[in-house]
Amino acid sequence: MSASASAVCKRKRRNPILPYLLILPTFFFVAMFTAWPTLLAFYQSFFRQRLNIAKFREPIFIGVGNYATLFNDPRFLLVLKNTIIYVLVTAPISIVLGFLFALLINRAIKGIGLARLAFFQPTILPMVSAATIWMFFFTPDYGLWNTFLQRFGYSGPQNWTGNPDLALIAIMIVAIWKNAGYYMIFYLAGLQSLPTDVYEAATLDGASWWQMLWKITFPLLRRTTLFVSTIAFIGAFQMVDHIFVLTKGGPSRASTVLLYYLWQMRFENQDVGKASAITIILIIFLLIFTVTNFALSERKEEEAHA
Amino acid sequence: MPDAVSPRGFWSKLGYWLVLLFTGLLALLWAVPVIWAFVASTRPPSEPLGRGDVWFGSSLTLVNYATAMSLAPFKLYYINTILIVTMILGVQLITITLAGFAFAHYKFMGKQLLLFFILLQLMIPTTALLAPNFSTIRALGLFDTRLAIAIPYFGSAFGTFLMRQAFLEVPRDLVDAGVIDGCNWWQLLRHIYLPPSKSMLVAFGLSSVVWHWNEFLWPLVVTNSDKSRPLTAGLVRFTQLGEIGAQWSLLTAATLLVAAPLFIVFLIFQRQFIQSFVHSGLK
Numbered sequence: 001m002s003a004s005a006s007a008v009c010k011r012k013r014r015n016p017i018l019p020y021l022l023i024l025p026t027f028f029f030v031a032m033f034t035a036w037p038t039l040l041a042f043y044q045s046f047f048r049q050r051l052n053i054a055k056f057r058e059p060i061f062i063g064v065g066n067y068a069t070l071f072n073d074p075r076f077l078l079v080l081k082n083t084i085i086y087v088l089v090t091a092p093i094s095i096v097l098g099f100l101f102a103l104l105i106n107r108a109i110k111g112i113g114l115a116r117l118a119f120f121q122p123t124i125l126p127m128v129s130a131a132t133i134w135m136f137f138f139t140p141d142y143g144l145w146n147t148f149l150q151r152f153g154y155s156g157p158q159n160w161t162g163n164p165d166l167a168l169i170a171i172m173i174v175a176i177w178k179n180a181g182y183y184m185i186f187y188l189a190g191l192q193s194l195p196t197d198v199y200e201a202a203t204l205d206g207a208s209w210w211q212m213l214w215k216i217t218f219p220l221l222r223r224t225t226l227f228v229s230t231i232a233f234i235g236a237f238q239m240v241d242h243i244f245v246l247t248k249g250g251p252s253r254a255s256t257v258l259l260y261y262l263w264q265m266r267f268e269n270q271d272v273g274k275a276s277a278i279t280i281i282l283i284i285f286l287l288i289f290t291v292t293n294f295a296l297s298e299r300k301e302e303e304a305h306a
Numbered sequence: 307m308p309d310a311v312s313p314r315g316f317w318s319k320l321g322y323w324l325v326l327l328f329t330g331l332l333a334l335l336w337a338v339p340v341i342w343a344f345v346a347s348t349r350p351p352s353e354p355l356g357r358g359d360v361w362f363g364s365s366l367t368l369v370n371y372a373t374a375m376s377l378a379p380f381k382l383y384y385i386n387t388i389l390i391v392t393m394i395l396g397v398q399l400i401t402i403t404l405a406g407f408a409f410a411h412y413k414f415m416g417k418q419l420l421l422f423f424i425l426l427q428l429m430i431p432t433t434a435l436l437a438p439n440f441s442t443i444r445a446l447g448l449f450d451t452r453l454a455i456a457i458p459y460f461g462s463a464f465g466t467f468l469m470r471q472a473f474l475e476v477p478r479d480l481v482d483a484g485v486i487d488g489c490n491w492w493q494l495l496r497h498i499y500l501p502p503s504k505s506m507l508v509a510f511g512l513s514s515v516v517w518h519w520n521e522f523l524w525p526l527v528v529t530n531s532d533k534s535r536p537l538t539a540g541l542v543r544f545t546q547l548g549e550i551g552a553q554w555s556l557l558t559a560a561t562l563l564v565a566a567p568l569f570i571v572f573l574i575f576q577r578q579f580i581q582s583f584v585h586s587g588l589k
Binding site for chain 1: 325326328329330332333334336337338339340342343346355400401402404405407408409411412413414417420423424426427428429430431432433434435436437438439440441442457458460461462463466485491516519520522523526527537538541542545554557558560561562564565568569572573576579580
């Protein structure tokens, strides 16, 4: 490449308006449906506005009133607790299972494609379809889930979606079943890109399979794990479709999580102010997870380069 | 990581087979919901599922599918879902290609800032913004239209980022040659940037289709009649119809109606699907 040619290219790569025009459509939609609603929710969270109560129909400024009410409301605190349990249980278990599935099917033998298919198929199933099927599984008396558990000596309560102690667990089981196979494919791709010579050397050194797993595979898949955990945690906050089918957040809010509560507040209670405050709280949660993951991956990168 | 050590000796052979057995059982367990849904949907209506009897009935039938179709306007739901998914994909392919090209090819003022602004959408997912976005849809007069379901997704930070990455991998020499030959921006994009990036577009397209085919909450919020309601929201209404109750054969038939097209396409293009999910996630 001659110097003059790249000079020409550099000149050509500047254009006073074209790049802005090319970005404009994307910019417009992001501004309209991401930036603007975030600002709007922030603004509205400082007002009392309830659309179904005549005297509160017009917004009235109340400062941090909505936030104060929420954080003093045991119902909201329960929802926060549920959300944290839901996210901190479903995401890690799905990730571990995804990794296990990937380890199990990462071998070139006939029929393994069927196992991969079995693990992956819940990913492309709509969550509401999955929930409808599980609704039968959780049916007391003859639902397959209870029948299955009884084989293993389970004699506890059977109404999984109607029992306050079990409803959240039922929701988590469906979420884990749905997502583990999705995370599996990232680990599978990761496993298949690992250098084989390291393992040959380790085998020669007499390392056991377990040692190789812990000392070589895990560290080499760190990037995959960081990526998967980012999408898993952020995804878990948004995964509420099955709640609409299985429990409607009940009984007595035992299976209500933040996004579902937000929907209830806005569309059942018509409470714009509180719904806005919950939107902001949800965004803060999401940002905390994103930023933490990003910071972790940056630090690990530095360590890896050091 | 290579396979677990190739089996040598009795014990490691036994271990190898035990692992395979375990894999098979686990896979079967994972597939039970879908297999069972299919089985239940073929039971004759005269034989409701009951205690100790949850497998095939005395004969196979498709009547449940027909009944489900007659109890709710699934045909309309299909049309709506297909139109919505196509509309989103069509617009997205254009917007992400143009924006990705601008970010990969040009130098301009405020480039980093604009990229960061667009990537905000990755940090604040559209799902979380359903309350304020609902107000916007209302203000635009789009409530209860298919466009209302699609429009928030017309710009995609994720897609823009993917296309930028794909375009950045196009060899510079190739681009420079195009520039020297006097290609305008459209020709550069069409003949130099796009051909090697097609697999990325396909990857993004597949995951976009799956995602929006399956989406439920946003369509639920911005629709209130069958003329705009997609399959997912239709199914949930269907499950709550009074006359359905616990007729599981009917419910499973409806469930599979919603999932079937995507499932069949997936079975045919399994490899590309899985590849595309990996691509669109990892790059």
